Amino acid sequence: MARNLSLVLLFLFVASSSAVQVAELDLICKKTQDPKFCFNLLNSRPGGTMGADLVDLAQYALDVTRANITITTKLIKRLIRRNPTNLEARDHYTICLNQIHKGAMGKVESTQEILKSGDYQDLNVVASGIRTHIDLCIDGESPIDTPYNDTSLLPAYANDISQAVEIIVIISNILYK
Numbered sequence: 001m002a003r004n005l006s007l008v009l010l011f012l013f014v015a016s017s018s019a020v021q022v023a024e025l026d027l028i029c030k031k032t033q034d035p036k037f038c039f040n041l042l043n044s045r046p047g048g049t050m051g052a053d054l055v056d057l058a059q060y061a062l063d064v065t066r067a068n069i070t071i072t073t074k075l076i077k078r079l080i081r082r083n084p085t086n087l088e089a090r091d092h093y094t095i096c097l098n099q100i101h102k103g104a105m106g107k108v109e110s111t112q113e114i115l116k117s118g119d120y121q122d123l124n125v126v127a128s129g130i131r132t133h134i135d136l137c138i139d140g141e142s143p144i145d146t147p148y149n150d151t152s153l154l155p156a157y158a159n160d161i162s163q164a165v166e167i168i169v170i171i172s173n174i175l176y177k
């Protein structure tokens with residue numbers, strides 16, 4: 001009986017210590033470029049952040065990243081269709097389609113596998129790679145290019161993706177320690 005009770009207490013201790021505490025949530029979001037975006041995103045998780053552990057939060061940020069990329073891909077395809085004769089615009093959006101639909105989405109799938117396998121060092125590298133694809137879309141693939149002056153919604157959409165990924169990168173640093 002006493003032994004069973006101590007097992008129950010041990011279980012309660014482990015369960016509560018792995019759940020993310022408010023202070024830790026604060027720590028994560030204050031490291032991001034836009035803490036408000038981070039708090040809003042994590043609090044929009046079904047069931048909130050209470051009782052969730054760091055892996056749950058990284059998983060949710062990854063789900064948001066995937067959904068954001070899907071919406072952004074649709075926008076890019078629309079922008080390509082809308083600019084049939086503007087070669088500069090078409091080039092830019094074609095690069096973005098490649099970087100975001102193929103590059104970034106491909107790394108989202110790798111990130112998903114790594115998150116399941118628990119290799120948190122790799123998680124950092126691959127998740128950071130998602131942001132590189134976003135930067136290559138916005139800034140151009142060649143360092144000597146002048147970034148395309150994109151007045152569409154794409155830069156704001158791309159920024160949403162980058163910010164969701166930033167949360168995964170920060171969590172991966174904590175998990176890896």
Ligand SMILES: *[C@@H]1O[C@H](CO)[C@@H](O)[C@H](O)[C@H]1NC(C)=O
Binds near residue numbers: 149151
């Ligand atoms: C980008 O385009 C907008 C709208 O055409 C214009 O107002 C703005 O000055 C341009 N910015 C640069 C850096 O060329």
Ligand SMILES: *[C@@H]1O[C@H](CO)[C@@H](O)[C@H](O)[C@H]1NC(C)=O
Binds near residue numbers: 064067157158160161
């Ligand atoms: C990305 O997802 C967040 C959270 O669901 C949402 O607030 C934001 O509008 C989305 N952005 C895009 C470009 O889909």
